[in-house]
Amino acid sequence: MIRLSQVKKAFNQGRHNEFWALRGVDLHLELGGVTVFRGPSGSGKTTLLTMVGCLARPSSGRISLGGRDISALPERFLTDIRRSTFGFVFQSFNLLKGITALENVMIPAYPLGGDHGALKRRALALLERLEMADKAQSLAEWLSGGEAQRVAIARALINDPQVVIADEPTANLDSERSAQFLDIVAGLKRDGKTVLMTSHDPLVAEAPVVDRVVGLRDGLIDGGG
Amino acid sequence: MSGWFSRQRSLLDFAVSSLARRKGKTLGLLAVYGLIVFVLASAMLFSHALRHEAKQVLAGTPEVLVQRLIAGRHDLIPDTHLAAIRAIRGVKSAQGRLWGYLFDPAAAANYTLMVPPADAPAAGQAVIGAGVAAVRDAAIGDVMSFRAHDGALVSFTIQAIIEPESALVSADLFLVAEADYRRLFGIPDGRFTDIVVTVRNPREVRTVAEKIDAALPDTRIILRDEIRRTYESVFDWREGMVLLLLSGAVLAFFIFAWEKASGLSAEERREIGILKAVGWETADVIALKSLEGLVVSLAAFLLGYLLAWLHVFQWGAPLFEPVLKGWSVLYPDFRLTPHVDELQVATLFFFTVFPYTLANVVPIWRAATVDPDQVMR
Numbered sequence: 001m002i003r004l005s006q007v008k009k010a011f012n013q014g015r016h017n018e019f020w021a022l023r024g025v026d027l028h029l030e031l032g033g034v035t036v037f038r039g040p041s042g043s044g045k046t047t048l049l050t051m052v053g054c055l056a057r058p059s060s061g062r063i064s065l066g067g068r069d070i071s072a073l074p075e076r077f078l079t080d081i082r083r084s085t086f087g088f089v090f091q092s093f094n095l096l097k098g099i100t101a102l103e104n105v106m107i108p109a110y111p112l113g114g115d116h117g118a119l120k121r122r123a124l125a126l127l128e129r130l131e132m133a134d135k136a137q138s139l140a141e142w143l144s145g146g147e148a149q150r151v152a153i154a155r156a157l158i159n160d161p162q163v164v165i166a167d168e169p170t171a172n173l174d175s176e177r178s179a180q181f182l183d184i185v186a187g188l189k190r191d192g193k194t195v196l197m198t199s200h201d202p203l204v205a206e207a208p209v210v211d212r213v214v215g216l217r218d219g220l221i222d223g224g225g
Numbered sequence: 226m227s228g229w230f231s232r233q234r235s236l237l238d239f240a241v242s243s244l245a246r247r248k249g250k251t252l253g254l255l256a257v258y259g260l261i262v263f264v265l266a267s268a269m270l271f272s273h274a275l276r277h278e279a280k281q282v283l284a285g286t287p288e289v290l291v292q293r294l295i296a297g298r299h300d301l302i303p304d305t306h307l308a309a310i311r312a313i314r315g316v317k318s319a320q321g322r323l324w325g326y327l328f329d330p331a332a333a334a335n336y337t338l339m340v341p342p343a344d345a346p347a348a349g350q351a352v353i354g355a356g357v358a359a360v361r362d363a364a365i366g367d368v369m370s371f372r373a374h375d376g377a378l379v380s381f382t383i384q385a386i387i388e389p390e391s392a393l394v395s396a397d398l399f400l401v402a403e404a405d406y407r408r409l410f411g412i413p414d415g416r417f418t419d420i421v422v423t424v425r426n427p428r429e430v431r432t433v434a435e436k437i438d439a440a441l442p443d444t445r446i447i448l449r450d451e452i453r454r455t456y457e458s459v460f461d462w463r464e465g466m467v468l469l470l471l472s473g474a475v476l477a478f479f480i481f482a483w484e485k486a487s488g489l490s491a492e493e494r495r496e497i498g499i500l501k502a503v504g505w506e507t508a509d510v511i512a513l514k515s516l517e518g519l520v521v522s523l524a525a526f527l528l529g530y531l532l533a534w535l536h537v538f539q540w541g542a543p544l545f546e547p548v549l550k551g552w553s554v555l556y557p558d559f560r561l562t563p564h565v566d567e568l569q570v571a572t573l574f575f576f577t578v579f580p581y582t583l584a585n586v587v588p589i590w591r592a593a594t595v596d597p598d599q600v601m602r
Contacts, residue, residue: 113229
């Protein structure tokens with residue numbers, strides 16, 4: 001269970017260009033199921049997910065994960081939680097160029113120091129499940145948008161996280177690829193994963209796989225959440 | 226522990242693949258870095274091996290040398306001095322030597338003319354060093370002639386050529402019989418160039434030298450230890466000169482390395498952001514970049530050192546020969562005995578690998594402490 005209490009986030013705090021991306025968000029997210037954060041650009045969707053995913057700390061307020069307050073933890077502990085609990089699929093996929101799809105998938109597990117052979121087998125199995133086994137040895141820059149996203153999903157799943165966070169996952173995909181992505185999300189849901197997505201794509205928000213849509217506007221939950 | 230090893234292995238794999246992704250930058254750095262190590266290591270290996278060689282040679286030289294001085298200049302020593310020295314307690318033996326330099330206008334080179342203490346050539350014959358044979362294109366059986374002190378021609382038939390293995394001390398040698406030597410330079414019987422003295426107890430060398438000095442006030446005493454120190458300071462000075470000249474290149478390299486290592490491109494910053502976002506700690510990123518730096522510097526060090534080894538011990542150090550060996554027409558053509566000083570290797574390693582690795586880590590540390598949420602924007 002993830003709980004946010006009066007979470008606020010400011011950028012450039014104390015400067016002339018101070019900007020409050022979140023202005024006091026209260027939210028309660030049960031684990032399991034698919035939640036979409038919907039709202040216009042600048043509404044605070046992505047900032048909210050970075051707070052939940054331990055990529056950044058709130059300026060004020062509290063975030064708890066499974067009853068544990070994680071809003072003021074030092075970077076090392078936050079990284080540990082991020083690594084074991086969350087997997088990220090970024091809007092522009094953020095694959096490392098010059099290395100293969102397979103290596104990209106393996107990267108999050110390197111610092112954990114597990115058996116290299118087992119890690120490789122796990123990464124190949126994930127690529128196979130996402131129908132990307134034949135592209136395992138392709139360099140990241142050779143992949144199409146849809147392929148790069150599937151590699152990014154495999155990378156998000158390599159450490160077997162409880163929660164998968166996807167930021168605008170269909171922004172760079174056509175309708176057919178978007179539908180394929182939603183099929184993958186349905187598979188993750190069946191596996192018991194929690195999927196948190198930001199999107200202003202109606203195709204995503206209205207998809208049958210989505211359990212809950214949270215609206216955001218001007219850094220606040222729009223309409224009860 | 227196996228987890229730690231797996232982690233290091235994974236990071237090392239990734240470091241190597243990261244370096245391979247930036248082929249141009251990596252190879253350029255490797256080439257410049259390797260070249261610097263090569264030049265420095267060549268100078269160090271060469272002068273160290275020369276010093277080592279000189280020490281070996283000096284080990285076989287006499288402990289005490291007595292020369293006669295007149296008005297502060299070296300003069301021939303009479304055989305009466307021999308008897309006086311032999312009478313001193315502690316002296317094991319004393320023997321007069323005949324040697325000198327002979328300028329050969331045909332080769333424009335100076336030879337060291339010497340009467341060997343044992344197995345001297347027969348009159349009219351000579352045994353020559355490999356260097357002499359090379360400049361005069363002489364072979365066994367050939368005749369070489371020189372003008373004596375009175376203008377008369379003295380001829381020598383080459384009886385043998387000294388093997389080049391001992392070329393460091395024998396390249397310019399010209400060994401002749403005592404009678405020929407005296408005829409060539411007009412030195413009368415009963416006079417020698419100097420006297421070599423051996424001492425019964427090596428710990429009494431200095432005491433015996435003082436006794437000789439007291440008994441024969443017109444002489445100067447030269448001890449083997451003093452010669453050794455002179456050699457060392459000469460080689461130290463030459464090595465110092467070379468290293469001083471190279472220090473400019475070393476400095477330029479460090480500026481280059483700092484610029485290369487610290488100038489993180491936008492792409493590298495982005496990559497660090499991605500690694501942090503997918504769960505890498507700041508320490509993991511620093512470990513990765515340190516490994517990258519270590520791989521480059523270690524590879525450059527090994528490559529440079531190996532090339533320097535080949536350069537000095539296989540190819541005869543053509544780059545430093547004129548500066549470090551001396552200034553002469555007759556360069557001894559010899560192969561140095563491979564000899565490496567561990568402390569010297571460690572010093573070179575520390576001053577090349579350590580600064581580069583550090584130059585790599587500092588900017589990475591700054592970049593790696595950036596919040597990972599940058600990649601979401």
